[in-house]
Amino acid sequence: MNDDGILLQKADSITRLQRPYIRNILKNLTLSNPGNTNLICDYIIKQETQFNIKESTKEGKIKTLVWLSANFSHKKSFKEMTKEDILSYDYNLAVFKYSSCKVLSFSR
Numbered sequence: 001m002n003d004d005g006i007l008l009q010k011a012d013s014i015t016r017l018q019r020p021y022i023r024n025i026l027k028n029l030t031l032s033n034p035g036n037t038n039l040i041c042d043y044i045i046k047q048e049t050q051f052n053i054k055e056s057t058k059e060g061k062i063k064t065l066v067w068l069s070a071n072f073s074h075k076k077s078f079k080e081m082t083k084e085d086i087l088s089y090d091y092n093l094a095v096f097k098y099s100s101c102k103v104l105s106f107s108r
Helices: 003-015 020-032 034-051 055-071 083-106
Strands: none
Touching (some): 003 034, 003 055, 020 034, 020 055, 055 083
């Protein structure tokens, strides 16, 4: 089995109980940035082993990390990201959530 096949197996193993959306975004990341996918899989496997995290926690972690990768068009490795990159992503996410809440509150 080649490296892509092994990576897909890792992604399948950590998302087997997840909703299709979560399985799909991680599989799609495998195609666009295998390095980030591998880091996410290793991180989740370690979290499962050490802390026995719940499926909902796993979903949140996978989603957040895939979205972080997407914020840089899957072209930047997690290893290359700086503190400023992550803070910028976090700020943009907070602004989006806040503006979504404002829109929802005005639409009632």
